[in-house]
Amino acid sequence: MKVTRHAASRRRRTSRRGPWTTATAALAATGVLLCLVMALRPDGGSDPGRTVAAPAADAPSSTARQKPSRSPSPSPSPSPSSATPTATSGASPSKTPAATPGARASASDPARAVVAEVPSAGRIRPGVTYRGLATHYDAGDGDGACLFGPSDGLMIAAMNHTDYETSKACGAYIRVRAVSGASVTVKVTNECPLPCAPGQLDLSKQAFAKLGALSAGELSITWSLLSPSTSDTVAVRYKTGSTQYWCGIQVVGHRNPVARLEVRADGAWRPLPRAEFNYFLSEQGTGCGGALRITDIYGEQLQLDGIPVRADVLQPTGVQFRQH
Structure with a gap:
């Protein structure tokens, strides 16, 4: 009988809670259904647990929400100092091939042509500054190993044997600068044989005097290749x-x-x-x-x-x- 009483009491408590339990379950089911409806709506509703990427100013908001991972922020535009210029000739930059260094259009001149590759400049290259010593010699009438004949002027130089490079340096115009800041432009007409060291220029006395006193014998210099203005023709x-x-x-x-x-x-x-x-x-x-x-x-x-x-x-x- 004791057991029966406990059972009856427990059943009564259960029966008293029945209506509340049913109501709670109904509310819970309604809540789940409402959440499903909200989740399935086109705009997705608001979700405090998720961060959604902001749409671009000119893009539909639905696109930004549906594909946030495929719409990364654009890379910042390069500054003018880091931008690479693109040569154009009436075509769009994306279709213009890179210009070949040294190439020059010459369609209007039948005596000129353009090659696809720039030949080797040898040891002396444009845009490079070389260091060495300047010495001087008696240039006479200006003729030398390049066999150009007598020179109109004596702003000339003999290139050291290494940079002379089997006469590749012949006829090159060189801007020479001394440590003092003095400079002179010379034309290579001769070769300075060994032991003239790489970088060394043996200048005519007239050219050396533009940089310093002849009594100095030698001067530390830098020099570089020039492409000068000239009225001469080949x-x-x-x-x-x-x-x-x-x-x-x-x-x-x-x-x-x-x-x-x-x-x-x-x-x-x-x-x-x-x-x-x-x-x-x-x-x-x-x-x-x-x-x-x-x-x-x-x-x-x-x-x-x-x-x-x-x-x-x-x-x-x-x-x-x-x-x-």
Whole structure:
């Protein structure tokens, strides 16, 4: 009977709680249903437990909410100092290929052409500052290892053997600066043999005097390549003894150092080797008296036709490389 009484009492307490339990369950079910409805609404409702990316000013708000992970903040625009300029010629920047250094348009001049690659400038390169010593020598009439002949002026220099580089430096214009700040522009017409060290320039006495007293003997200097203004035009000279069977060809009066000389033979351009004495040699006579193509260190080419073999005669062409 005791057991029955406890059971009856427990059933009564249960029966008294029945209506409240039913009401609570109904409210809970209603709450779950309401949450589901809110979650399924297009605008998603507000959710204090989630951060939603703010939409862009000109974008629909639904797009920003539906694809927050695919709409990252745009990268900041580069500052003017870090932006890379793009060469344009009437085309959009995205379709304009990178310009080849040294390339120059020359469609209006049939004697000029543009190459795809800039030839090697050798040891002396544009935009590089070199260090060394300046010494001086008696330049006489200005002739030297480059075999240009007497110079109109004596602002000239002999390049050290290493940087002379088998006459690649011949005709180069060099700006020389002393520690004092004094400077002079010289043209390379000669070679300073060993033991002249790399970077050393042996200047004419007239050029050295622009930097310091001749009694100093030598000066610490820096120097760099120039592409000067000039009224001269390129000329071609065949070496003494040249014929159609053997010839040496020299370029004179060029603004920029010459990187290559080619002759036309068998329908193709063939480069000629360059000698220490600044002539391009055709040992078998290939191309002697025919078309020539001269390339400077910036990649510009001058094509010359009708230059006959006339030994030791300076033949003007009327053309010149561009200034850089």
